[in-house]
Amino acid sequence: MTPVLEISGLRKTYRSRKGARNALDGFDMVVEAGQVHGFLGPNGSGKTTTLRTLLGLIQPDGGRMTLLGREVPRHLPEVAGRVGAIVESPQFFGRFTAETTLSLLADAGGVDRGRVPEVLDLVGLRDRAKEKVKTYSLGMKQRLAVASALLKKPTLLILDEPANGLDPGGIREMRTLMRDLSASGMTVLLSSHILAEIQLICDSVTIISAGRRITAGSVAEVLARHDSGAVRVRLEPDTDQEEAARILREAGAQVTVETAGHLTVRDIAGPAQITRLLAQREIYLCELTPVAADLEDAFLELTGTAPVEGHHRQVDESALAAGQDGWGR
Numbered sequence: 001m002t003p004v005l006e007i008s009g010l011r012k013t014y015r016s017r018k019g020a021r022n023a024l025d026g027f028d029m030v031v032e033a034g035q036v037h038g039f040l041g042p043n044g045s046g047k048t049t050t051l052r053t054l055l056g057l058i059q060p061d062g063g064r065m066t067l068l069g070r071e072v073p074r075h076l077p078e079v080a081g082r083v084g085a086i087v088e089s090p091q092f093f094g095r096f097t098a099e100t101t102l103s104l105l106a107d108a109g110g111v112d113r114g115r116v117p118e119v120l121d122l123v124g125l126r127d128r129a130k131e132k133v134k135t136y137s138l139g140m141k142q143r144l145a146v147a148s149a150l151l152k153k154p155t156l157l158i159l160d161e162p163a164n165g166l167d168p169g170g171i172r173e174m175r176t177l178m179r180d181l182s183a184s185g186m187t188v189l190l191s192s193h194i195l196a197e198i199q200l201i202c203d204s205v206t207i208i209s210a211g212r213r214i215t216a217g218s219v220a221e222v223l224a225r226h227d228s229g230a231v232r233v234r235l236e237p238d239t240d241q242e243e244a245a246r247i248l249r250e251a252g253a254q255v256t257v258e259t260a261g262h263l264t265v266r267d268i269a270g271p272a273q274i275t276r277l278l279a280q281r282e283i284y285l286c287e288l289t290p291v292a293a294d295l296e297d298a299f300l301e302l303t304g305t306a307p308v309e310g311h312h313r314q315v316d317e318s319a320l321a322a323g324q325d326g327w328g329r
């Protein structure tokens, strides 16, 4: 089946009097139909630039993009009616109610007003639909934004940080909504920094760093590639942790002494080897658990953005274009 979205070799350089920055440096991405696809990357890595370029809001400097099988931006008008998107927090008129706002948007988009109560219901705003938007919380405005993107029953829904400003209950509702939309046949592409959430919601992910794809695949594949083989060991109470760590290190393992009674062990043949080495010295275990890699670990390692003690990471991820030092020199 043709992917719903395909990007290859996308390039975008922002130029100003201060210099030129490569926001996208040959970026590739594929999103298959019916998936919830997570788009992840550190601050300034190029996510919004990608989404804005896809939607024809930014002119790329090179590369190819297709949406629903049609090349964009050239054929964007043919597919725009089937793509719903929120790429920046949309501004709504505070004095209008959600119902009026959506009705006007429906009229403007040639959508039957009968769809308005449906989308209000979908995003959980039905009970507040007749109140003015200026009385809404941030999370409620976010829901209204999603409702507006759903008006035209899109085949592809693109959301930039949809969980922004939502409380834990709201995040969970958004997760259910994404899954329901996907189950109804819609493809969803969402960018987010809430990695635990992405791990729960998404079928597949693309991770971008410095304007390039650094990994992509199903969440399970990305996690499997990242599996560190680490094992968490809990020792019997009153065991000398340092002694146990020393024994394992002598055998070539990498050992981190954790909170009371726990060790994390890497680079060892297997759990049986840990048990054998310690039992030979009359040290016994209560528990031995493989440490499952999570998306946050994979993300921090792949993007090189894990915090380093005593070092303040600078947030901008994009590379200066060749020959530029940021001051146009």
Ligand SMILES: Nc1ncnc2c1ncn2[C@@H]1O[C@H](COP(=O)(O)OP(=O)(O)OP(=O)(O)O)[C@@H](O)[C@H]1O
Pocket (backbone or CB within 6 Å): 014, 015, 016, 021, 022, 023, 041, 042, 043, 044, 045, 046, 047, 048, 049, 050, 316, 317, 318
């Ligand atoms: N209009 C612009 N003019 C100049 N530089 C820009 C412009 N928009 C984005 N950039 C730069 O391009 C790079 C990529 O920005 P982009 O907004 O795409 O990142 P992002 O991955 O969406 O980041 P975040 O997670 O912080 O939202 C950054 O260095 C940013 O400063």
